[in-house]
Amino acid sequence: MTISTEAITDDGPLYEAAKKVYPQRVRGTYRRIKWIVLWIAIGVYYILPFIRWDRGPNAPNQAVLVDIAHSRFYAFFIELWPQEVYYFTGLLILAALILFLSNALFGRVWCGYACPQTVWTDLFLWVERLIEGDRRERIRLDAAPWTGDKIIRRAAKHAAWLVIAMLTGGAAMLYFVDAPTLLKDMVTLKGPSIAYLWAGILTFTTYALAGHMREQVCLYMCPWPRIQAALTDDDALNVTYRFDRGEPRMSVKHAAQAHANGQAAGDCIDCLQCVAVCPTGVDIRKGSQLGCIQCGLCIDACDAVMTKVHRPTRLIAYDTDENRKRRERGEANVYRLIRPRTILYAAVIALTGCIMLYALLTRTSxxxxxxxxxxxxxxxxxxxxxxxxxxxxxxxxxxxxxxxxxxxxxxxxxxxxxxxxxxxxxxxxxxxxxxxxxxxxxxxxxxxxxxxxxxxxxxxxxxxxxxxxxxxxxxxxxxxx
Structure with missing residues (x-):
């Protein structure tokens, strides 16, 4: 669901009513990147607990394990004790700095590709399309009366969502106890009650957030969109509609007539495909917005349309505000990935990483x-x-x-x-x-x-x-x- 902030009339309500978002299937470069990241992320999440690592006698052989019973954290050759909580502090600092650097370089690339909410929502949407069809079919199905076919489709979709959610919640428990042993116990209903409790909680949250709330998490619950605005600058690459090329927008027929009459016509044909494929329902042509997660799907959709109408692609592209200003002045694009902000972030990341590495290599037994x-x-x-x-x-x-x-x-x-x-x-x-x-x-x-x-x-x-x-x-x- 998304809410537009445009006023309807002078006498009417200030905000439009909430509308359900039906993201349309799209193919292209950025969609392929998203699929690759999605399957790698999900594969690592589900497979990692089953990887073995020999630590000798009297030690667990699970590669990654949060051993709460014995107050230990294991990650391959690393073993951390409660007294070494500063390593976790260092990892959190590193993660924050890497997020800051990625934002300074490519905007909200984390949100668009690797955020767990994005990954699982994409997976749930894939299941939904597989069962109920693409955007138009889902809209028609929602508007149709309840029939046997609709009930079967809805039941199948929610059942598939629940299976994925249960697998997600159950897999999270495998990081806290020996994975093969716990999996066998849970399947045979012999697992500890606390494992079923937390698996149930995570099942519910996954089903609710990825299946029902979706873009609302990005719009209302996640603090990162509000924070990243203070970390970006005019040289950061963000998904951008190139107004200088696209405006004034008009249909192909009207554009041909405008050109014949010597009038200006932009490349945008107002097909709304960029809006149809957006997972948060954002119209990128209105400029930078809180709901845009920088996933690039609108770029793929627009490129496909531009190719069909025989116009140059990348009307929507990863671009900078500085380049937009330069084009207005008639100057060529300049991309400055290396600048004081990114150098500072990279230097602090390197310093923090070196300190942590030194502490890890010199730690005592x-x-x-x-x-x-x-x-x-x-x-x-x-x-x-x-x-x-x-x-x-x-x-x-x-x-x-x-x-x-x-x-x-x-x-x-x-x-x-x-x-x-x-x-x-x-x-x-x-x-x-x-x-x-x-x-x-x-x-x-x-x-x-x-x-x-x-x-x-x-x-x-x-x-x-x-x-x-x-x-x-x-x-x-x-x-x-």
Whole structure:
């Protein structure tokens, strides 16, 4: 559905009533690109959970897995722990920057080709055309009375939509548990109830958004059309109707008469094919609009018409506002893909990617975090010493057991004790961890009376992996009276 913002009459309502959009089938370059992106995207979505990746014993062999039960995220050779959430932050930053760069270069190309809403809506439209026919047939079917044929067609369409929606919702669950196992359990009705619940929610949202709401998601729900307007400029390539070529628009017959009389006539024959094929019902000839997702289908439709009437193609094309102004001045088109805005985005993308890559390549297989016990902040011993309590969390990311030595520095003469660690010569402790596990160890640090520090003294905890030699150093504070 789409709503025009044109006033009807001076005394009538300001906005036209909502009209259902019936996108027409179209063939051409951009439609082929959309099909390629669609099938690649859907193929990756459904196949990816079944790809295997050997990580050794005691580790899942699913290539991409969000293991909520064990607080892990696996992506081929990468394994991320909850403490490494900054990697996800970096990925989100990268995704945003890439979106900004694509917008500066080619407008809303993401919306037109790769957005999940676009991909699944295209798939649902393909099913609808297959069952109910193309645009004219669907319009006639909607207007026709309810007959046996109409009921069968509608039931078949919605059944097919529901099957696709259920496959979509079910496939999403395969990213959270071993895919073959969960698929078998769900098909045999032995799966966990939470999996059926979320699969049902995603089935409903897919069916509603791609089958019924369609362009309304782009027009009213998605924030990106409103954001991208602030990120574009006159040199960004956008789907554009070339007014200088198309106006004044008139039929082929009237154009021939105008030329015979020495009058101007544009190439646009006002066939409305660009509107008929638009998935959001936009008339691109009215200029840049919120509903235009830059998919290029209107380009394919217009090119087909121009070819039939023996006129040059690309009356509608990916073009820039700057070129439109240049043509008005009688100057040649200039395309500036490399400019300060795109250079800045590309540089920040490269910098963020390098930082993430460095962090990934230098990440350790162990980790230590320290939390000071706050209640009480410190206690005093009978001998006059001062004791502070800490909770140390050790992480062993390897698939084999690990032993860590803990050394404490910064507080002169301090003694370190723990009921969950073995004492080590020199005042240190030894902590044993199981494979791929974390362990919280309560540790007490006691300073003697003759060396009791002041209100706050920095204290250093150093954990050393006995097998790999990796060291994790954490600085905290030791408090006294």
């Amino acid at each position: 162990s980790h230590l975090s320290v939390l000071h016990v706050r209640a009480p902040l410190f206690t005093q011993t009978a001998e006059g010493g001062v004791r502070n309590g800490y909770t140390l969390r050790f992480s062993n990311k390897l698939s084999e057991p690990g032993d860590f030595t803990l050394d404490v520095g910064g507080v002169k003469g301090a003694a370190t004790t723990s009921a969950m660690a073995k004492p080590l010569g020199g005042g240190g402790l030894t902590v044993h961890l199981d494979p791929d596990s974390t362990l919280e160890v309560p540790v007490y640090v006691t300073a003697p009376a003759d060396a009791a520090p002041g209100k706050s003294t920095p204290i250093t905890f150093t954990a050393t992996d006995a097998k790999t030699g990796e060291r994790s150093v954490v600085v905290d504070n030791f408090f006294g009276p």
